[in-house]
Amino acid sequence: QAKQAGRNTTCFYDPEIQSALEARTQLERDLRLALERQELYLVYQLQVDTAAQPIGAEALLRWQSERHGLVSPGVFIPLAEETGLIIPIGYWVLQTACQQLLTWQQNPKTRHLVLAVNVSARQFKQADFVERVRKLLDETGAPAHQLKLELTESTVLDRVEETIEKMKQIKELGLTFSMDDFGTGYSSLQYLKRLPLDQIKIDQSFVRDIHQDPEDAAIVKTIIAMSKALRLHVIAEGVETEAQQFFLMEQGCEAFQGYLFCRPMTASELDEQLLITH
Ligand code: C2E
Ligand code: MG
Ligand code: MG
Ligand code: MG
Numbered sequence: 001q002a003k004q005a006g007r008n009t010t011c012f013y014d015p016e017i018q019s020a021l022e023a024r025t026q027l028e029r030d031l032r033l034a035l036e037r038q039e040l041y042l043v044y045q046l047q048v049d050t051a052a053q054p055i056g057a058e059a060l061l062r063w064q065s066e067r068h069g070l071v072s073p074g075v076f077i078p079l080a081e082e083t084g085l086i087i088p089i090g091y092w093v094l095q096t097a098c099q100q101l102l103t104w105q106q107n108p109k110t111r112h113l114v115l116a117v118n119v120s121a122r123q124f125k126q127a128d129f130v131e132r133v134r135k136l137l138d139e140t141g142a143p144a145h146q147l148k149l150e151l152t153e154s155t156v157l158d159r160v161e162e163t164i165e166k167m168k169q170i171k172e173l174g175l176t177f178s179m180d181d182f183g184t185g186y187s188s189l190q191y192l193k194r195l196p197l198d199q200i201k202i203d204q205s206f207v208r209d210i211h212q213d214p215e216d217a218a219i220v221k222t223i224i225a226m227s228k229a230l231r232l233h234v235i236a237e238g239v240e241t242e243a244q245q246f247f248l249m250e251q252g253c254e255a256f257q258g259y260l261f262c263r264p265m266t267a268s269e270l271d272e273q274l275l276i277t278h
Helices: 002-008 015-034 073-083 086-105 129-140 153-157 160-172 189-194 204-208 214-229 242-250 267-277
Strands: 040-049 054-065 069-071 114-118 147-152 176-182 199-202 233-237 255-257
Touching: 015 054, 015 073, 040 086, 040 114, 040 267, 054 073, 054 086, 054 255, 069 073, 073 086, 086 114, 086 129, 086 147, 114 176, 129 160, 147 153, 153 160, 153 176, 160 176, 160 189, 199 204, 199 214, 204 214, 204 233, 214 233, 214 242
Parallel strands: 054 114, 114 147, 147 176, 176 199, 199 233, 233 255
Antiparallel strands: 040 054, 040 255, 054 069
């Protein structure tokens, strides 16, 4: 705790800062125990094609804490990244995703779904990441070609040569890659051309304002056109209205994810949903 205060260099004796630090330390302590307390779980958000048929899902992590209630991923994921906890947590996510894919194999309504998993930079950069993914696939017997890893621009742009090599090795295992939150980072087209990506995911901030902000509309158009030119698949996230979907479709976007189609839900809720609507 003293170490954290020292790092922050703000006044150690300010009672507000002091209590904020204590709250953070408590949160960190509880996050450290969350895995063994089985407080973490995954929810799944469907991804659909232009006919609104399910083609995949994204796994999203949730933390239902005994002490803190449902903690937002926007809070605990950065904390997990700072503390390194994202590494064991990230493997738990991958393992759970593999098991979910196996369960989905048993149902004709879900057996074709591709499951996308967010991988944080810190985990991806581990020297033994490829080996551990390989081992996980061996141990679980999950269908590798139905597992997709979502990386962000900042993850891939740091040490590009190394990243490309690693991505190639993982692709050899059968997995595919999507570039998450595309447009919010600093990808150069030079790198984009060389990365062994399969899909670009248009960030929801651009989708949100398609109809209010002509510049966002122009950016979305450009990202879709560029994806096509580079022969990459493209998906839009955060699609909430039909108007947004129509605009995206008109520009040639082929896949969609957002509240318009489906909220993130537990696997059993998703089963039910698919039973009713598809
Ligand atoms: P992301 O990967 O960009 O995930 C998309 C986020 O958008 C999710 O937030 C999802 O619930 C939300 N979303 C989906 N559809 C809509 C919509 O129509 N409108 C709006 N406004 N939002 C929508 P969530 O679940 O809170 O996750 C936030 C971020 O936390 C994720 O952003 C991802 O960066 C990170 N994250 C989530 N799960 C994991 C994980 O297992 N590992 C890692 N490393 N990061 C994760
Ligand atoms: Mg994502
Ligand atoms: Mg995203
Ligand atoms: Mg995001």
